Amino acid sequence: MCRVGLRAMVQERPVRVERRLSAILAADVAGYSRLMHNDEEATHAKLSALLTEAVQPAIAEHGGHIVKNTGDGFLAEFPSAVEAVRAAMQFQTSIHELTIGDVEDRRIAFRVGINIGDVIVEPHDIFGDGVNIAARLEGVAEPGGICISSSAYDQVQGKVGVEFGDLGEQNLKNIARPVRVYRMRPCNAATRPQASLLHRDTPQIGWFPNMFGGFPIRLWPALRARRARMALVIALLFLLSGGVAYWYMHQGEPQPLNHRLSIVVLPFTNLSNASEQEYFAEGITDDLSADLSRIEDSFVIAPSTARAYKNVDPKRVGRELGVRYILDGSLRRTDSLVRINARLIDARTGAEIWSERVDGDWSKSMQLQDIITGRLARRLDLELTNQESRDAEVMRPNNPDAVDLTMRGWAVLNQPYSREQLSQSRALFERALQIDPGFPKALVGLAETLAMEVNYRWTDAPADQLRRAESAVGQVLSKFPSDAMAHFVRGEIQRASGRNVEAAVGEYEAAIAINPSLAPAHGALGAAKIRVGRSAEAFAPLQMAIQLSPRDPLLSTWYFYIGHAHSHLGQYEGAIDWCGRSIAVQPLWIAYADLAAAHALTGHEREAYAAVAELRRIRPSYTVTEWLQDGKGWSDNAVFLAEFQRIADGLRKAGLPE
Template identity: 30%
Template sequence: MSADSPSSEIKHRLGAVLFADVVGYSRLMGQNEVDTYSALKSLLVRLEDACRKFDGHVAEIRGDGVLALFDTASSAVRFAVELHRIADENNETRPEDQRIHFRAGVHLGEIMTDERGVHGDIVNIAARLQEIADPGRICVSATVYEQIRNRLRYGYEFLGPQTLKNIANPIPTYCVRSEVEGVTMAATLRPSPVQPEQPRPDTPSVAVLPFVSMGGDPSDGWVADGLTDDIILNLSKFKNLFVIARNSAFFFKAQSMSPRDAARKLGVRYIARGSVRRAGNRIRISVELIDADSERTIWGERYDRVIDDIFAIQDEVTESIVASTAVLIEAQERQRLAQMVPNDLAAYGYVLRGQQYLHKYTRQDNHEAHTLYEQALERDEGYARASAALSRTLNIDWRYSWTNDSDQALDTALGFAQRAVNLDPTDARGFGELGFVHLYRKDHDASLGSYRRALALNPNDADLHSDFADAMVHSGDNETAIHHLKQAMRLNPYFPDQYLWHLGGAYYNLKQYDDVIETVNKMNNPTEGQRILAASYAQLGKVDTARTIADKHREAHPNFSLDHWAKVQPDKLEDDTQHFVEGLKKAGF
């Protein structure tokens, strides 16, 4: 082969490729071509400088897209996070409709370069991963995830195998979030089943899929999502009905799937679905209940009413689903269905908008939810649901240290939770928030009592089962905790890492260290389980493995203090705390 042949000019090396692209670039250019071009040019200069700090270099600028090369997956992902931070900082001085946001994709493999640029599947896959990322997010291949999962303390959500344009085989994909805390609470797929698929329960079982918003205004989506939320909530109150949790049901929001397939994935007999169209002060809601075995609609209805009737519509839909699945409605449960509604419909709107932010589990979104719940209470100070929701945002702030005064946040959360249960003693949410606050104030009996009241009011709330289980673990009743966690996982098949964390804690207290290791290794965010994992290996005598994990933990959590951790643990039994401290010390903490 001659020295000047095309093949001899191609260089091969292993590395990571990042592709980032501006969201809605054509729209921005159409609004103000000169300003957008100037702003992007300035931004790209900053990004090139930042890229070098992460041992990478920008290989190409493709219009509004950036192609950068790195030696390691860790460097590429750290730069991707920095890219979004720089863009957000730059946007602070720009009008909201002129802000520049990126999507990013990262893949790891063999890079081919020649005098014409960078080539190969690795570039194509990175570019296609970028296309499926939400604005401000990073999508990475499983190859990248395996390299960074124990090294970088970010949040990882498994999106499943993704079919990418012009890529032959589906690519298992993860979304990376800079804030890891909230991801442990968010529902997620997992690369492999955590437990064998369970048969349908003996009682009638139903999943309510997210209602579709048919209006022309995308911002009206909160109406459809909120209505779905509330129908699930109302159905959950019937103990003779098995209802899939909201988080798992909402996994099907962007998917096109037959009722039979959705029912099979969720392990239920019936699927409810519908659509919402809002026009002025009128709302049209279509609902149908489908028997997944026969794919036959066994009940359907269309409501064309003024929007003030939305609470009556919710009640009608709930009772029709319950009646169609042949469940006896006890008088007490029927009475409980009539939840206290706000005097001001606008207050209800604020709560529904708040729910959209709350379930995103980021510091900023939690703050947005908090503000909306406050506005709801300003409109209707007697609205129990808004008070319970405010308590929830404060509990989340406390849990993840998203507030400067953690003690005050917990005290304020307690006040709002108590106010909620006083206003409406039939609402499970207020009692659930009371249970959380009492636990971390180390009032175990009050915590367990509040959770029991909450579950009596809403026996199908998966997160309540998990939180109750956590309180049981800290109170020394680990076997009961495991039972509730398994029930939570069945109600919420796409359960968050938090369930696994709680389950690992129960197994550790029972000294079932192999079960701890098996459980924690199924977390999508392993840096959050490294302490209990290291302690379990150490207790099994595998000290070298334990200390390797402890070293990774120090890298991801440089500010961890064992003394501080032991002080804030809400264990009722001192022996449980010391048992964990013993394992951590053996592991080298």
């Protein structure tokens, strides 16, 4: 019995599980699903080439091996954390160089997470918390970036030639304990040395921000000759001597910021202490981060990182995350009312720059979240641009660069339209493009001013201006086909031309698909619907524009187009109401035209004459004939022109000269 029992115990003893301590590297392609959706075969071919040419050689060179491929990424194992980080730095730099000429929305970029952990080993895989943490760290990293755990950081600190930013403790999905995360920033083309300074056979330099503000790490191939290695040592010693001296002089200073519109959206505080409001507050934070990331030249910290900085001193947030602005706020629900308070803070000084309050109906919480985030994103876009413009004028009043001039151009363009305002804005964009002819934000701004001058009949050379505008926006869309603002401006060009306005509708709809919070695109879509003879469809996009940005510089224009749609539909009381609202915000000449016609067609003679008098005060020589010429210039759609003729009849009754 004893022997049988002992034999059974021996037979039931579990098989020994092989374990070892390893450095685990997890990587995936940022936006892989989108890339495959856009072009499946090209993405697969490019990814395979990058793995073969950049990833696999770097991993092998540093003593690692790929455990498995995961479709959109891979898992690798190394005997050393230092070698894992060096391999990641090497292949990230190589991938950046190999893809730098690719169109932005088709560019492949890896996110990398590295951890040290005890893993379970099987013939073709590894398992355990150490692997899971590496995979979650990959999700925290930015495209082109590297994030490592504190266990890996302890091993690599001071050994890989770069510094890591401390992101604090992060709650990673399905990981029981918070993990302290450190981030190495991604390669930045703006900080790379100019190609003209490099000899043809000089190896490429990977730039990663560190305590020297961009210390170059030269990644030499493994088989370089001894002479090359000696040159590297000399170069490193030279740079190190200067770097150490710089560090002693500047230690403790905040790192220079590469992005002027850099911002972190901190978690909004739920003042209601109810779990459903907590989810709503988190949704606002995540959606705002996504919307702000669509602003051209913006740099927005990921929400997963932002959550670690809740209730942290603004100056520390700015210093550690490398951002200039912080957005935080609170949410409070009382019965069916939800109130959102948001404020924009200058991370350098801790001072509040701007604040906004938004109220909404909790019973419509799904739509409310979209409206709130869209409204705040539009206001922030305007406010950040204005703030950067003011800063540039103060700091560089006599020597503005292309970015300064562009910010100032947009600050002027974001004001209510007038002939002088558009002329001033256009001149600023043209000065910026003299300095940097290919600067996308300046090209889009120039195209917008040129189109608006044509649309409002404030130019004597409309055809030439539209050609210039199309050329400018075409340059941007050829490189950045998913630029929402560029699609919107191309729509403005096509609408201003008055021919094939249906194409303008398509461009506005494309812009909205890319950025649903782009209020001007909604407003312009409504205006274009009138010009294609579908005035009844104009109200919804115009009302959405107003919901998204109720204090927008374009508000008077949107009010007018609602009134104009009523005029085209023969709903003259509605036209009187909305044209009156438009004039109360800003007295546009065209609003007086519709107002005069609507009053005349409803028998309000005195009001009609008064409106014509105001119209003639703004445009002294304006006539019915000019009105009809303007209509033909705005659209060749037969339905639009017939409706426009009815408004002309009203202007005649109101006393406008023929």
